[in-house]
Amino acid sequence: xxxxxxxxxxxxxxxxxxxxxxxxxxxxxxxxxxxxxxxxxxxxxxxxxxxxxxxxxxxxxxxxxxxxxxxxxxxxxxxxxxxxxxxxxxxxxxxxxxxxxx
Numbered sequence: 001x002x003x004x005x006x007x008x009x010x011x012x013x014x015x016x017x018x019x020x021x022x023x024x025x026x027x028x029x030x031x032x033x034x035x036x037x038x039x040x041x042x043x044x045x046x047x048x049x050x051x052x053x054x055x056x057x058x059x060x061x062x063x064x065x066x067x068x069x070x071x072x073x074x075x076x077x078x079x080x081x082x083x084x085x086x087x088x089x090x091x092x093x094x095x096x097x098x099x100x101x102x
Contacts, residue, residue, distance in 0.1 A: 005012035
């Protein structure tokens with residue numbers, strides 16, 4: 001490298017200035033990224049949406065001598081489909097083949 005600078009001193013000066021400028025830009029970019037990440041990590045709330053309030057669920061105490069571990073939601077009735085209507089269309093029955101198989 002030193003022999004190149006001896007033969008082409010102007011090119012060596014320009015190259016040195018370019019390397020310094022690139023190094024300074026890289027350093028400034030790294031600082032911006034570091035500041036952004038630090039700022040983002042230090043925030044706990046953005047302020048745009050309020051934090052949800054956590055409410056402890058109250059358990060129903062079992063009656064004395066009971067080993068029931070069911071919660072009130074466990075005791076809710078199971079979902080059932082809609083009631084059958086008088087206008088319901090029955091499903092088609094499979095046809096019998098002429099060979100006696102369905």
